[in-house]
Amino acid sequence: MIVFIDLFIPSSFLNVGAPMIQPLKRIRSIDDLKLVAAHCEHVLTLFSGGLDSTYALKCLVDSGCRVTALTVDLGEGINAADLQQITAHFGAELLVIDGQQAFAEDAVLPAIRANARYMGIYPISSSLSRPIIARFAVETALRLGCNAIVHTANQSQNTLRRLNGAIAQLGYAGYYGTPYEYTAISREEKIEALRAAGLPHFQARGISGDANLWCREFESGSLDNPESFWVPESLFDWTAAVDPAPVSSELSIRFDGGRPVAIDGEVLPLVELIAHLNRRVGAFGIGRYCGLEHLEQGEKVLEVREAPAAMVLLEAYRHLETAVLDAELLREKLHMEQLWVREAIEGRWFTPLRAATDRFIQETVQYVSGTVNYRLRAGAADVCAIRADAPLYLTDRDSWEKDIAAQRSSRQLSLPTNSVLDASKLLAEEN
Known part of the structure; x- marks a missing residue:
């Protein structure tokens, strides 16, 4: 039996900030x-339909307990029929x-405002998705009366501390x-066990992937060895080459109060807006990233990742907030952004420190309204206009120079009469 649920769960529903579990x-x-x-x-087990989650499902069922397999769709295009078959x-x-709406509103939107890039290199992704998945898992486990929540991250995946941290x-x-x-089972051993159980379609190890609407x-x-790796072109979807290649085109992104709301003047819900940009910008081969990420030790x-919408939204937001925020506020926000990112990537999403950092950033968003225009061409998105609703920038330097010179020169440099007399007397006495 397969059950589809469309839930939007506010973080206030759960006991966020509760003491860590033993x-x-x-x-x-x-x-x-x-x-x-x-x-x-x-038992509730998080289920992707991959080898690791399927093997864990088999172990649970073999132990004789009731099992619910939970799949949270964050926009990666899950195949429900395959999941149901397994x-x-x-x-x-x-x-x-x-979970697409919850992910967009509660994770992606704050990440845009925090300009959330890992070491300033690439947009963070699983750091955003894991807390949302964990929140759905905890809420579902409480609703169904589950005694345990199982996931299948291993020691070489940062998902391990992010899911464990969020659940706790x-x-x-x-x-x-x-x-x-603490148990390392080879891929071949898992494949053989599942083949013996009647599921022969799992394959030898290849490139692992994780997808959502953001990245x-x-x-x-x-991709194992950073000193010598190759990336199959077939991995890419949004940024895959299209035939015929698109010609250059104009793109405008509108923000209201720190929220992206419209593309080329068309108002779109956040999930649809992100999906639109992934297709539109990605068609030009824009938004590919490569970088190293640290494990817990x-x-x-x-x-390697592709994130076309993230590329233009993060950049556009930075241009707009630079146009409207005081320089000192921007400098402090840069510090807060890295603190926000650090708490997210270290699996400390539902903590007072990240919440406090988020509130600082939230104070700045009310001023960030306006439009950023791009000219898209093969491999690049060139900014061609920044139009803020309440800008601090100059639009006519020559006129400003004349006006400010006139204002600042309209004064008389003179001393009060008494001061002049006192100065003359002082000079006479010195002589």
């Missing part, structure tokens, strides 16, 4: 998973939640974690 509640190995499953009536094979219930910060009192933190990112496989892994 480590003894953490699932960290396959043995932990089997032990918890054997003593829990109902969960039905194991007799588990599949629950699909449309939301105050979930059950067991939670991943069986792959498509890739790692592992041919400091090791670095290479990631």
Whole structure:
């Protein structure tokens, strides 16, 4: 059975800022998973339909507990039929939640305002999606009475601390974690186990991917070694070459109160606006990124991503806020942005520090209204106009120079009479 749910859950619904759960509640190995499953009536497992989540689903079902597989759609275009086929094979219930609106409003919009780039290089993505997924998971587990929440991140994935951190910060009192933190099972072993269970379609290891409406990112496989890697062109979707190639065109993006609201004068909901820009800007091959990201203990892994909408929205927002905010406020905001990004990437989304940083940034958004125009061409988006509603910039320097000179020169340089007499007397006495 497959159940589709369209939910929008405000963060106030959950116990954000609650004390962290004790480590003894953490699932960290396959043995932990089997032990918890054997003593829990109902387990919620995050399910993508990939090898890791399918193998974990098999382990849970084999332990005899009731299992609900949760898929949160953040705009990556899930194949519900494939997911249903796998969960039905194991007799588990599949629950699909449309989380696109929540992701756009509660994660992407704040990220635009925080100009959220990792080390200033590329737009962050999974740091934004994991807290939203965790929030849906906790809310669903509470609603269904689940005793545990299982995910399938491993030690080479930053998703591990981001999901664990968010679930704990939301105050979930059950067991939670991943069986792959302390148990390393080869891909071949998982494939063979699933083949023996009647699912023969999983393949040998390749490039891993993660996608949502904001970004498509890739790692592992041919991307493992930063010193020598190659990126198959087939990975790309939004920025894939099209035939015939588009000719240059004009693009305008309108912001009201720090929120992108319209493309070329057409007002669009945020989710649709982002999707439109991914297609429109990506068609010119704009928005590809490559960079290293650190793991929890400091090791670095290479990631490649495409994010055309993020590229133009982050840049356009920066141009507009530079046009309307005082220079000192902008300098302090730069510090706050990096603090905001740090808390997000370290898995501390639902903490007072990130919330406080977000409030600082939120204070600045009321002034950010206007339009930024681009000229799109192959491989580049050139800014051709910045029009703020309440600008601090000059539009006619020559006229301004004349006006300001006239204002500042309209004064008389003189001393009061008494001061002049006193000065004359002083000079006479000195002589």
